[in-house]
Amino acid sequence: MDYFIALVGALLAGGINTLSGNGSAITLTILMELLGLPADVANGTNRVGVLANGIGGTYAFQKAGRFTDQPEAKKREMWRIVIISCVGACVGIYLSLIISNAAYKSFFRYLLVVMLLVLLIKPKRWLVPQENKPPLPLWITVILFFLLGIYGGFIQMGMGVFFLAVMVLAAHYEIIQANVVKVIVVTIYTVLAVAVFAWQDLIDWRIGALMALGQLVGGYLTARFAATHPKAGLYAYRLLIVVIIGAIAKAFWPF
Structure with missing residues (x-):
């Protein structure tokens, strides 16, 4: 029964990761609380599912043309964001091996409260593409996405939420197109993360394979829906609010 719950949870997580974050x-809750893995092994094992999730989502978005069917200038900008974020993630992966993540988790929960307020104030910014806004200056792009990459490489949890916020509110991307870039970034740096955690013998491959199956299917189906459904952006925005509220409740419980 525990493994069945883990599979269903992975399927749900795959959809949430692809559409929001x-x-x-x-x-991680399933791996640590239900299956009893130590925190470091759970962190490593979780990356196997995240990688499978990213592969499924990337394939579905690519098949729908959500990355290739863009103006050349936009494609160059998206690849620049991908590269900068992945370089930052390499630093974050290294930090995850030498630093405790307790302080980061404490900081993370307060960031979630701020993020919820940002989501609820002027929701139109999330739902209406602001294509008339100028692109971010290169130096700001480098700083923002390098820091996002460090966070994602270090702890992963919540990376999608913060990445979408920067893409939509600062870089002025439409929310589904922002999700496309997010999925590609996470997939690329997670390849390295899985290799490093495997080298450190911090992956339970049997459980990781089970979680990967669920997240692969969940990621593919959700990306396929998001790439073609006309109201996918609205659903992504609503799901993001629900996810953040749930994360805040968990982060501050017990009060």
Whole structure:
């Protein structure tokens, strides 16, 4: 029964990761609380599912043309964001091996409260593409996405939420297109993360394979829906609010 719950949870997390973010809050809870893995092994094992999730989502978005069917200038900008974020993630992966993540988790929960307020104030900013806004200056792009990459490489949980916020509110991307870039970034740096955690023998491959199956299917189906459904942006925005509220409740419980 525990493994069945883990599979269903991974399927749900795969959909949440693809459309909004923070699905790792579900999978890490399952790995640590339900299956009893130590925190470091749970962190490593979780990356296997995240990688499978990213592969499924990337394939579905690519098949729908959500990355290739863009103006050349936009494609160059998206690849620049991908590269900068992945370089930052390499630093974050290294930090995850030498630093305790307790302080980061404490900081993370207060960031979630701020993020919820940002989501609820002027929701139109999330739902209406602001294509008339100028692109971010290169130096700001480098700083923002390098820091996001460090966070994602270090702890992963919540990376999608913060990445979407920067993409939509600062870089002025439409929310589904922002999700496309997010999925590609996470997939690329997670390849390295899985290799490093495997080298450190911090992955339970049997459980990781089970979680990967669920997240692969969940990621693919959700990306396929998001790439074609006309109201996918609205659903992504609403799901993001629900995910953040749930994460805040979990982070501050017990009060």
